[in-house]
Amino acid sequence: MTTPQIVSQKITKSYVDRLSTPETGQAFIRDTELKGFAVRITSSGAKSFILEKRIDGKVKRLTLGRYPELTVEQARKEAHKLLGHIATGRNPVTEKKQEALQSMTLKQAFDDFVKTRKNLKERTLYDYRRLMKVAFVDWQEKAMTGISKDMVSKRHSKIGSERGEAYANLAMRFLRALFNFAIAQYEDGSGKSILHENPVMRLTQTRAWYLVDRRQTVIKPHQLASWYQAVISLKHDPISNQSALVADYLLFLLFTGLRRQEAATLKWSAIDLNDRSFTLTDTKNHQPLTLPLTDFIYELLENRKAVANSDYVFAGDGKSGYLIEPRRQVQQVIQLSEVSFTLHDLRRTFITIAEGLDISAYALKRLVNHKMSNDVTAGYIISDVERLRKPMEQVSAQLIQYFCVSKI
Secondary structure (H helix, E strand, C coil): CCCCEEEECCCCHHHHHHCCCCCCCEEEEECCCCCCEEEEEECCCCEEEEEEEEECCEEEEEEEEEECCCCHHHHHHHHHHHHHHHHCCCCHHHHHHHHHHHCCEHHHHHHHHHHHCCCCCHHHHHHHHHHHHHCCHHHCCCEHHHCCHHHHHHHHHHHHHHHCHHHHHHHHHHHHHHHHHHHHHCECCCCCECCCCCCCHHHHHCCCCCCCCCCCCCCCHHHHHHHHHHHHHHHHCCCCCHHHHHHHHHHHHHHHCCCHHHHHCCEHHHEECCCCEEEECCCCCCCCEEEECCHHHHHHHHHHHHCCCCCECCECCCCCCECCCCHHHHHHHHHHHCCCCCHHHHHHHHHHHHHHCCCCHHHHHHHCCCCCCCCCHHHHCCCCHHHHHHHHHHHHHHHHHHHCCCCC
């Protein structure tokens, strides 16, 4: 590490203009008239004024500004001013930090939130970024301290009328989490949060949250044939090679009942084609799950494996490596089949069909990886992969019957 050059000299404009650039590192010229006042010059030629002073027992170096944007006279006056503040017990370092925190924007808080929450899943991160761009696009540069309860209430109503009540609630739950993070993260010099309360709490205090019924939609049996034909048409999409992969992804979701993230992040290493099974380790309830491959899904995976060039079964073009949001293809299927659906509707459809086949409640819970911790009887039942093979094939056969086809 290069030791900085230190010289004492009365700092004047002419002297600063004549300063030579050090070959490496930086040089300091301390003023002989005002103790602590100095000019710093780096090897790149940048010149700036500083003030060094002991504050709360430690020597602090405060940057006053760059030259020539700040003149010598202006820098000297600013140094005098700060020395006066320090003499009366004020801490310019803390005050500067406090000012920065007070002007902390929603976007800056979100960026810090993402950096801190290192284990956010790619899909969750995608949803959060969409909310920032859609629900709060005009708030991104707004200071967190400037977002009031009234603003939150009005924005909640606005989103509800323009994008739907469920989306409005979702947006505000995200904003609430962001404020909770900021309350814990940003403190002043005395350790107190710069935010006194979460403005989203207004919705709870006034009972203003929309009462949204839990979605219960499924693809009905008489709709499955047209839905299937629309999905298969993706395999012949001349615009995008990705569409064929999305078609397999949609069928995989329907025939396994998996959550979309569980299926999207599935790797080939988790699939045993010889044993005709696959294993999930990163599940919503944090319990690993091994499921059998039905004949239909086995053939689908064999065909996909033949053209695979990624560790992920359903590879994506993004940084994550796996499929994130097949929005265009889903809309294409909806338009062609005239069957409106979401990815989670495919899971509900699987469960509904399984229940209609009188499959054991214990087997069904295991198939869809629902916890059975509160059921005493369930604790004595061992649901290994072979016990689940028959009920899985039953659901598969019923789906194929609704499709009126026998092959992919």
